[in-house]
Amino acid sequence: MKACLESLPPEASIVVVDNASADDSLAQARPVRPNVNFIANPSNRGLAAAINQGFRATSSPYVMLLNPDVHVPRGSIEILERVLDENPRAGAVGGYVNDKYLPRPLATPWTVIRENFGLPTAAANSDNVGQAAAAALLVRREAYMAAGGFDERFFPAWYEDVDFCRELRTAGWEVYFRHDAPFMHEGGYSAKALGPSNFATVYYRNQLRYIRKHFGAIPGIAVRLSLIVGMLARMLAAPSRAGACSRVIAGALGGW
Numbered sequence: 444m445k446a447c448l449e450s451l452p453p454e455a456s457i458v459v460v461d462n463a464s465a466d467d468s469l470a471q472a473r474p475v476r477p478n479v480n481f482i483a484n485p486s487n488r489g490l491a492a493a494i495n496q497g498f499r500a501t502s503s504p505y506v507m508l509l510n511p512d513v514h515v516p517r518g519s520i521e522i523l524e525r526v527l528d529e530n531p532r533a534g535a536v537g538g539y540v541n542d543k544y545l546p547r548p549l550a551t552p553w554t555v556i557r558e559n560f561g562l563p564t565a566a567a568n569s570d571n572v573g574q575a576a577a578a579a580l581l582v583r584r585e586a587y588m589a590a591g592g593f594d595e596r597f598f599p600a601w602y603e604d605v606d607f608c609r610e611l612r613t614a615g616w617e618v619y620f621r622h623d624a625p626f627m628h629e630g631g632y633s634a635k636a637l638g639p640s641n642f643a644t645v646y647y648r649n650q651l652r653y654i655r656k657h658f659g660a661i662p663g664i665a666v667r668l669s670l671i672v673g674m675l676a677r678m679l680a681a682p683s684r685a686g687a688c689s690r691v692i693a694g695a696l697g698g699w
Contacts, residue, residue: 506584513579534582537577549609555666560676577603590611640690
């Protein structure tokens, strides 16, 4: 968090929403810059809720969403701002954070099933994309309002940005991506903090929530089946992952 704040432009108006972090990152960040609005939640409200809090605490027409472990190179935010300036129907534009977070077409039951079977999914091949990662995402406030904000049911994280990009599209807005706007981001901190079993449970539960929300019950059943088959295959290939896979199977069989 401290390095992220230090990398931001001096004129930026900054809101930091801390979801009850257990380390000393908030204490280290407070002295870094004056006039930062720190919002310290007493418990982890989840990423979507934190983003919504940040929007409510600001009034600017564009809001830059950043993960706390992102470092912002000079000029990257300005590139994203120009995209929104030049494309009136652009509701959001993502920057390049690393190859793990490349933009993709909007997730569908078919692409999710392919993912659950361990098959590759295609990355987007244009600037106008289906979904971009919220790790470094510039959002137009008007579009955010039209989409109804971020859905806080995607707790604590994962699939909230996929869902938001679909809601933007449904509301008539477009989503862009700029590879030439880099943001240094290692990623994976939240997944490591949760541990393999908890991460798998949260990730796939939210995946199923996304499919049921946008495509209904029957595609949801197909995704459940793909989770069961995919996790059984993973258990056979890597017995050390049996605990995480078993929890996902149990959830797909009825716990979710």
